[in-house]
Amino acid sequence: MSIKVAPSILSADYLNLQGDVELVEAAGADMLHVDVMDGMFVPSISYGPGWVKALKQVTNLPLDVHLMVEEPERYVDEFAQAGSDIIGVQYEATQHIHRALQMIKNNDVKAEVVINPGTAVELIEPVLDMVDQVLIMTVNPGFGGQKFLPSMLKKIEKLAQIKRDNGYTFDIQIDGGANDETTKLAYDAGATVAVAGSYVYDKVDPAAKIARLKEVTAD
Secondary structure (H helix, E strand, C coil), X not given: CCCEEEEEHHHCCHHHHHHHHHHHHHCCCCCEXXXXXXXXXXXXXXXXXXXXXXXXXXXXCCEEEEEECCXXXXXXXXXXXXXXXXXXXXXXXXXXXHHHHHHHHHCCCEEEEEECCCCCHHHHHHHHHHCCEEEEECCCCCCCCCCCCCCHHHHHHHHHHHHHHHCCCCEEEEECCCCHHHHHHHHHHCCCEEEECCCCCCCCCHHHHHHHHHHHCCC
């Protein structure tokens, strides 16, 4: 076993997006991470459901769609219908996290709950029985290229312990500052999926970067 790798198209070449997607798919990526940002929950603005629909036509990789938007339940149905395979909603962005996750499941899409660096794992315990993936942000969300926050390792360990104690099967994903060193640390702490943006798409050799992440986490 090794960590699953989810390249983030936020760091890809927008003018050659299909080529960049095909490149990481051929290189052994396990899913494609799509950061949706509304300019309110985070300062940046990015993709809408039309991007997800277009990506679905050019890749067989599962589309892991992270909604960094206020009141994500307003958009769940639209992104599900566009072809999302996983939809992640931020705990901090809604007063109705259970409802938002329930809406995702009702669309026959895998549900993910996401927490920021300042949010305690204990706050999402009431919904862990209904999710397929938990994303622990290892940087503050909204911008690529940030450094991994080492203090998040304890949070990963705590979540992994809760997962074991309850027999849960959800994936534990990290997002932010992933490279071969930080991904190995996160994997050892219990992470099973790593979102990698700038590390993969720095134009040196994306295929080698994906292979390296899998190599350093191989059991």
